[in-house]
Amino acid sequence: MSVRVRFAPSPTGLLHVGALRTVLFDYLFARGRGGVNILRIEDTDRTRYNPDSEAEFVETLRWVGIDFDEGPHIGGPHAPYRQSERKEAGIYAREIQKLLDNGSAYKAFDTSEELDEMRELQQINKMATGYFGGKWRDATPAEVADAEGEGKAYVIRLKIPRDKTIVLHDLIRGRVEWDSNVIDDPVLIKADGMPTYHFAAMVDDHLMGITHILRGEEWIPSAPKHIALFEAFGWTPPIFVHCPVIVGKDGKKLSKRHGATRVLDYAAQGFMPQSLKNFIALIGWSPGEDREVLTEEELISLFDLDRLQPSPGRFDLEKLQWLSGHAIRALPTEELLDKVIDFVAFDYAREFHQAEVSEEEGGSAEMEKRMARWASLELLAARAKMDRSFALQCVTLEQERVTTLADFGEACEFFLVDQPRMDPKAVEKWFGQPHVPKLFDAIVAHCESGQDCSVAGFEQLLRTFQTENEIDKLGPIVHPTRVALTGKTFGPGLFELMNVLGPARIVARIHSAKSLIGLN
RNA sequence: GGCCCGGUCGUCUAGUGGUUAGGAUGCUGCCCUUUCAAGGCGGAGGUCGCGGGUUCAAGUCCCGUCCGGGCUACCA
Numbered sequence: 001m002s003v004r005v006r007f008a009p010s011p012t013g014l015l016h017v018g019a020l021r022t023v024l025f026d027y028l029f030a031r032g033r034g035g036v037n038i039l040r041i042e043d044t045d046r047t048r049y050n051p052d053s054e055a056e057f058v059e060t061l062r063w064v065g066i067d068f069d070e071g072p073h074i075g076g077p078h079a080p081y082r083q084s085e086r087k088e089a090g091i092y093a094r095e096i097q098k099l100l101d102n103g104s105a106y107k108a109f110d111t112s113e114e115l116d117e118m119r120e121l122q123q124i125n126k127m128a129t130g131y132f133g134g135k136w137r138d139a140t141p142a143e144v145a146d147a148e149g150e151g152k153a154y155v156i157r158l159k160i161p162r163d164k165t166i167v168l169h170d171l172i173r174g175r176v177e178w179d180s181n182v183i184d185d186p187v188l189i190k191a192d193g194m195p196t197y198h199f200a201a202m203v204d205d206h207l208m209g210i211t212h213i214l215r216g217e218e219w220i221p222s223a224p225k226h227i228a229l230f231e232a233f234g235w236t237p238p239i240f241v242h243c244p245v246i247v248g249k250d251g252k253k254l255s256k257r258h259g260a261t262r263v264l265d266y267a268a269q270g271f272m273p274q275s276l277k278n279f280i281a282l283i284g285w286s287p288g289e290d291r292e293v294l295t296e297e298e299l300i301s302l303f304d305l306d307r308l309q310p311s312p313g314r315f316d317l318e319k320l321q322w323l324s325g326h327a328i329r330a331l332p333t334e335e336l337l338d339k340v341i342d343f344v345a346f347d348y349a350r351e352f353h354q355a356e357v358s359e360e361e362g363g364s365a366e367m368e369k370r371m372a373r374w375a376s377l378e379l380l381a382a383r384a385k386m387d388r389s390f391a392l393q394c395v396t397l398e399q400e401r402v403t404t405l406a407d408f409g410e411a412c413e414f415f416l417v418d419q420p421r422m423d424p425k426a427v428e429k430w431f432g433q434p435h436v437p438k439l440f441d442a443i444v445a446h447c448e449s450g451q452d453c454s455v456a457g458f459e460q461l462l463r464t465f466q467t468e469n470e471i472d473k474l475g476p477i478v479h480p481t482r483v484a485l486t487g488k489t490f491g492p493g494l495f496e497l498m499n500v501l502g503p504a505r506i507v508a509r510i511h512s513a514k515s516l517i518g519l520n
Numbered sequence: 521g522g523c524c525c526g527g528u529c530g531u532c533u534a535g536u537g538g539u540u541a542g543g544a545u546g547c548u549g550c551c552c553u554u555u556c557a558a559g560g561c562g563g564a565g566g567u568c569g570c571g572g573g574u575u576c577a578a579g580u581c582c583c584g585u586c587c588g589g590g591c592u593a594c595c596a
Contacts, residue, residue, distance in 0.1 A: 010596050045595055112594075119593095128522050129592060155594050173525070182523060190594040197596050221524055221591040244526080251588065279532095282544095286533055290543040309533080312589070316531050319545050329558070400558045462554085478554035490556035 003035025004211050007068075008201060010042040011053030015060040016261040017315065018216065018246045018254055021280050025243060026214050027066045028281065028303035035211075039071030040204060041082040044194050060263045064273045065296070070208075078208045083200045092195040095203050095233075096156055096188060104232035105188060107154040108136040109147045130184025131157065137185065156189040158198075158229055166224040171212075171241045172308050178224045186225045198222065202229050210238050212305070217242045217312075241305055244284045244312045254315060256360055266320075268352030270343060270406030275324040283313035293326060325403035333396045337384060340395060343405045344381035350374065353406075377409030379416045390415075393500045397492035411491075415500065419512055420487035429489075430480040431517045435469055439477060440484065440510045447503035458498040484513035 007023040009015070030037040039057070043049055058073050070076025080086055087093075099105035108131070110118075115131070122129045136144075137159060147154070164180040188199040195203070205213060220242050230237040248258030260266060266276055278294055286309075287294065287302040294302065328336065343349055353374035357367040384391035391412075398411040414420035430436070446461050447453065462477050471477060478494050485494075485501060498506060 008596095012596075042596070048595065108594095115594085123521080126521050153594095157594095176524075178523075184592085187594050192594080194594085196594070201596090216590095217525065218590055219596090223524095242525085245590085247589080249531085253589090282532065284532095288534065290534070292533090292544055311526050313533090314531060316545070319532065322545060325558090398557095401556070459554095474554050476554095482555065488556090492556085494554060 002211075003030055003033040004038065004209050005030050005035065005214060006038040006040050006205070006208065006210055008040040008042050008204075009053075009057055010045065010048070010197075011057070012045070012048045012050050013053055013056075014262045015057050015264070016254065017263055017266075017280065018261075020060075020064065020263050020276075021246055021283065022214055022216060022243055023061065023066055024064075024277060024280055025241075025285070025303070025305075025308075028300055029212070029214070029305060030069075031300045032303050036069045037067070038076070038078075038208060038210075039068045039073070039081065040208070041072055042197060042201060043082055043084045044087070044197065044200050046192075046194070056264070060267075063267050064263065064277060083195070083204065086200070086204065087194060091207070092189065092200060092203060093193075096195075096199070099158070099188070099232055100156070102232070104159050105156050106137055106139070106159055107144055107148070108134060108157050108185075108187075109152045109154045110134055110136065111153075128182055128184075132184050153191040155187045155191050157185040158188050158225065158232060160185050160225070160228050161231075166227055168220075168223045168227060168240060170220075170223075171239055171305055172244075172310050173220075173242060176220065176223070180224070180228070183224050183228070186222075188229075198225055198229065202226050205238055206230070206233070206235050212239045212241055214241045214243055216245050218245065241308070243308065244310055246280075246283055246315050247312050249314060251312075251314070256358070258315060259317060259361075264348050265352060267346070268349040270349070270404030271320065271324050272327055272339065272405065275320065275327045278327075279320045279323050282319075283315070284309050284311075293323065321403045328402060328405070329400050331399075333392060333399065336399060337388070337392050337395045340377075340405050340408050341381050341384055344377050349406070353377075373406060373409050375409070376413040376416070377406065380409055380412050383416055390500070397496055397500065401492070414486040414488065414491070415497075419509065420485075422487040422516065423483070423489065426483045426487070426489045427516060430483050431513070433476060433480065435471065435476065436480050436517075437514070438469070439465060439480060440514055443481065444507050444510050447507050450503075453499065453503050455495045455499045459495045462495075485509050 005026040007019075007026050009019055027037055029035065039061075041054055041057075054072065061067075068074065070078060070081065072081040075081075080089065096105060100107075110131075118131070118134070119129045137157075160183045161180055166178045166180050166183065168176040168178075170176055186198045187196050189195055204210075223240060223242070227237055246254055248254045250258075254261050260269070263276075267273075274296060277296070277299065278292075281294070281299055281303070282292060285303070285307055287298075288307065291298075291302075331339070353370040355367075357363055357370065362369075380391060380394070383394075394412040394415045395408060398408060402408055402411050442465050443461070446458075451457065452460070462474070462481070465471075466474055466477055479489065482491065482494050482497075483489060485497065485506060491497065501509075
């Protein structure tokens with residue numbers, strides 16, 4: 001039987017990294033087995049419905065490079081793929097009738113006040129809370145008819161069999177069992193006629209021929225209800241795969257406190273999809289053989305449900321950063337520049353860098369940083385348009401020094417502006433030495449006299465200056481020059497950087513450096 | 521409270537009765553070098569949550585225990 005899996009988010013908000021991991025596994029598993037990957041929207045809760053959510057899912061998944069074979073956006077043999085539409089099509093009404101007819105579901109007319117009261121009583125008596133029958137599980141047809149006649153609202157519940165052992169065979173955790181007497185009767189159809197998750201998801205999984213249900217481990221406690229439901233229908237359940245969750249640094253559920261949770265925020269911060277996928281896949285799964293840096297193809301061919309781990313994993317941003325830097329270094333420079341240009345054209349990245357930043361994420365200081373970063377990124381993209389080969393040289397020189405696409409703006413900034421921002425500490429440290437004025441003059445003279453401005457030419461210039469002035473190390477020559485030209489004490493090789501900058505910019509910068517120390 | 525899941529260096533992990541418990545990240549030292557990176561080579565970091573058992577032999581099997589997490593809605 002060929003593999004059919006589904007990602008079934010409920011459209012209540014953003015697509016976060018925890019959910020991404022589940023879809024990633026779906027996708028990797030389906031693609032590696034020549035299977036089918038399905039997107040289904042579980043919009044059965046009208047109160048929490050968010051109309052922008054589905055577009056967010058589709059957009060995010062497209063960015064990350066996870067595609068589907070069937071779904072609301074592309075159709076398919078089991079359409080519709082939105083549960084609200086499936087409800088309108090009468091699918092759930094048809095299926096629930098089967099259960100009502102065979103006696104495994106019943107109508108319950110309890111009011112929410114009555115249910116609250118029941119739970120309160122159960123808590124006081126330290127009993128398990130839940131609906132274990134009430135007066136409606138075994139009500140006579142006459143009682144039900146009366147209540148319906150009075151026009152009372154009702155829900156339809158599943159009649160969980162009593163005195164049985166319900167067994168879950170989970171692919172990751174093995175056999176898990178429950179005494180059916182501790183499982184309460186779940187609502188299948190709400191009073192408004194909408195199905196609950198329990199009902200809609202399982203009915204759809206069966207109807208759509210889903211072979212493996214991949215979902216978060218928070219679903220384990222409701223698995224017995226789902227198994228009982230399949231039994232009530234007489235259907236064979238799919239294989240359950242309860243994936244471990246991703247948690248924050250403190251072992252608690254991932255939240256804003258731990259950094260970005262929205263997948264698109266990682267896109268906006270300049271991480272490339274492949275790095276994110278590589279990183280996320282490695283939480284809870286490993287290919288063995290100590291392999292970690294994997295291409296898309298390797299991920300797909302190596303991925304296997306058998307190697308999933310049961311324990312929750314923490315989200316380690318530093319490892320993502322390493323993977324990201326690694327991916328950037330592996331890219332041919334032409335391609336890398338294109339990615340940077342695309343990144344600057346990416347609407348959400350711009351919005352992210354220009355948006356208000358909440359206090360817990362760093363407040364106005366962080367916001368200023370982001371805006372500055374974005375400004376320098378736009379400068380780079382603009383330059384690339386006018387003079388691609390210049391931008392390419394800048395990117396090449398910074399390639400091994402950055403971890404995300406977003407880092408290129410700041411890294412390349414000194415190449416792009418008229419006058420770089422000077423680090424006052426660097427100025428103080430390196431401009432005071434006695435040979436510096438003479439050094440600056442030598443550089444200006446070299447540039448103005450049209451001498452060799454290749455990498456080797458600049459190297460020779462500075463090395464000659466060193467020997468002529470009997471300075472025992474190259475550092476005292478390189479550092480002041482670097483500060484004068486870039487404003488910083490770190491960056492690409494000086495000779496390479498001078499070569500890219502060219503004589504005109506060098507002369508201008510040396511002049512302003514001189515005026516900074518009162519020499520002009 | 522009840523039910524369920526989990527527990528190997530800080531973190532991600534390899535490991536399915538016999539290994540000096542391996543790799544990666546992070547930290548750190550050295551090399552390279554004009555700086556910062558990158559790269560190369562090292563180092564520290566683990567009483568495999570704890571206690572019992574089974575066994576010649578236990579991270580691996582069994583029991584107990586502790587800690588962490590989840591669920592306990594007409595949310596998903």
